[in-house]
Amino acid sequence: MKLASLKQGRDGQLLVVSRDLSRAVKAWDVAPTLQAALDNWAETEPALQRLYRQLNDGHCANSLAFNAEDCASPLPRAYQWADGSAYVNHVELVRKARGADMPASFWTEPLMYQGMSDGFIGPRDDILLADESWGIDFEGEIAIITDDVPMGTTAAQAEPHIKLLMLVNDVSLRNLIPGELGKGFGFFQSKPASAFSPVAITPDELGDAWQDCKVHHRLRVHLNDALFGEPDAGTDMTFNFAELLAHVSFNRALCAGSIIGSGTVSNLDRSTGSCCLAERRMLEMLADGQASTPFMKFGDRVRIEMLNTEGESLFGAIDQRVMRYTAKKEA
Structure with a gap:
């Protein structure tokens, strides 16, 4: 699984990113930030993995082009x-x-x-x-x-x-x-x-x-x-x-x-x-x-x-x- 943080506020907005780094999907319904996901990893990791599989299979209708220029470090702090x-x-x-x-x-x-x-x-x-x-x-x-x-x-x-x-x-x-x-x-x-x-x-x-x-x-x-x-x-x-x-x-x-x-x-x-x-x-x-x-x-x-x-x-x-x-x- 690949994760990133879109620049937003102090802690970014969690993205799930496709294996080839071409597409991404916002994971706000699972966790708003990567830190929030890590705080509850046992619960969030399976849901994030499902999003990741759907994204790689082309089944995410709300996906967007992934652009590293728009990203903070995965954990902005x-x-x-x-x-x-x-x-x-x-x-x-x-x-x-x-x-x-x-x-x-x-x-x-x-x-x-x-x-x-x-x-x-x-x-x-x-x-x-x-x-x-x-x-x-x-x-x-x-x-x-x-x-x-x-x-x-x-x-x-x-x-x-x-x-x-x-x-x-x-x-x-x-x-x-x-x-x-x-x-x-x-x-x-x-x-x-x-x-x-x-x-x-x-x-x-x-x-x-x-x-x-x-x-x-x-x-x-x-x-x-x-x-x-x-x-x-x-x-x-x-x-x-x-x-x-x-x-x-x-x-x-x-x-x-x-x-x-x-x-x-x-x-x-x-x-x-x-x-x-x-x-x-x-x-x-x-x-x-x-x-x-x-x-x-x-x-x-x-x-x-x-x-x-x-x-x-x-x-x-x-x-x-x-x-x-x-x-x-x-x-």
Whole structure:
């Protein structure tokens, strides 16, 4: 099943979207928003699945053309957004480039930070930032959305709580990160609003590509229409989504609609390219002693998408430009 949120109010209007992303139907009679559907998933999911089958069979008289431009992120805001770093080879590379050793615990326990979740960017909306000198970067990731998760849920118990998956552009301001981490209190200003794919999908939509709580497809990232990277998301993922979920729920319960991210998708095989500028720059530093790839400038465009084996888009594309933010003057 594929779900989206039409831009409307703070929380959007729930849409059921056809498998080929061509048609949609408003699901107001089942649930007004995706959050409302997740709050009562046991009751709403069967009704939404019926709508989905009818839509794919061409039996929805009130369907409309699906346009990702009209969509907010599937959850326009969420109660919780926790982002991990499940591709530890990426973390090791980051630290190696700045001459720092990596603690052995990084291979046995996930890294995680809690990001802002009170307002996400739409998948086709501009990334508005005030200063290019902040080191503007994209990060191509995958995320899950959960139902209610009890405290102490183990990795073995976690998979049934994974209800939906999305793609992520976790925007990072690289030049602000060192100062913040140097304070020993984590990210804040260096992590502005993230964006998610137009569509969230249930794991069964992936077929055999959903194995071991990992997505075994390539994540394709284009920068200014040039392919930047297409690593396989199922390869070199040290911690799967069940393990990430268990880490988050170690000593807290999660409410329905909680989002957990994978961190930047990365392969040890560097020929697959990268899903963020920082990784490319680190490889250049290790090879040449300096980075030659610049961070994003105003007007630059990033596109993040995942295709199935037939070349069809699974989630729709995140497609955004970085543009200058100008504060509105008060009357």
